[in-house]
Amino acid sequence: MTKGKEKEIKSIDQRIDRIYKTAKEHFGEVRFVGIKRHTKIGWVAKIQFDDFESLMAEGVSATDALRELRKRLKKIVDRYNMV
Numbered sequence: 859m860t861k862g863k864e865k866e867i868k869s870i871d872q873r874i875d876r877i878y879k880t881a882k883e884h885f886g887e888v889r890f891v892g893i894k895r896h897t898k899i900g901w902v903a904k905i906q907f908d909d910f911e912s913l914m915a916e917g918v919s920a921t922d923a924l925r926e927l928r929k930r931l932k933k934i935v936d937r938y939n940m941v
Contacts, residue, residue, distance in 0.1 A: 877891050877903075877927060877931060878905075886909065890906050901917050902916055902923060903917070903927040915927035915929075
């Protein structure tokens with residue numbers, strides 16, 4: 859038997875919802891958070907805001923792209939909160 863927590867596997871929908879909620883809390887209106895497959899780049903995750911430019915991140919898989927997008931969003935929120 860192993861002790862400790864079982865690692866929960868999150869779905870892509872759950873990841874998108876979490877990114878959407880974080881962006882909405884800190885920046886207000888969000889047009890969409892989505893992901894699509896690009897033939898040359900791979901997977902591209904994107905947040906589009908009403909008042910700001912969009913944020914994008916790339917990854918080998920859909921999960922990687924969403925992870926990178928969340929990291930970028932988190933860095934921006936942390937910098938914003940420091941000021």
